[in-house]
Amino acid sequence: MRIRIIDQADSRFSLSPEAQTALFALLTSESFCAQVCQETGASQVEFTHKLFKPVPYTTATPKGMAAEFEPYHESPDYAVINVPPTFMFKAKIFSPNRLCAIYRKVAR
DSSP: OOOOOHHHHHHOOOOOHHHHHHHHHHHHHHHHHHHHHHHHSSSSSEEEEEEEEEOOOOSSOOOSSSGGHHHHHHOTTEEEOOOOOOHHHTTOOOOOOOOOOEEEOOOO
């Protein structure tokens, strides 16, 4: 089995307005935000309305995300989470099959 090195991966995607509205409602729900707080150790979080499609690790994307999102990954003020598959299903999003969401940790 040979390992193939990828030089570039496409991270573009689009959601229908209905799917985006449904997904954002789930991602901003009080109970889910409480779960994100518990997992990240933050006292409060706020969904930034930024989503991205994870990409394979490449020389251009060593963290598995487009370069524009890497500052969020490296910042202690933000949390990058995988969108739960059940949320994708409830919002009727089947392509892309995975998304990540960015939350800002809010200081009280």
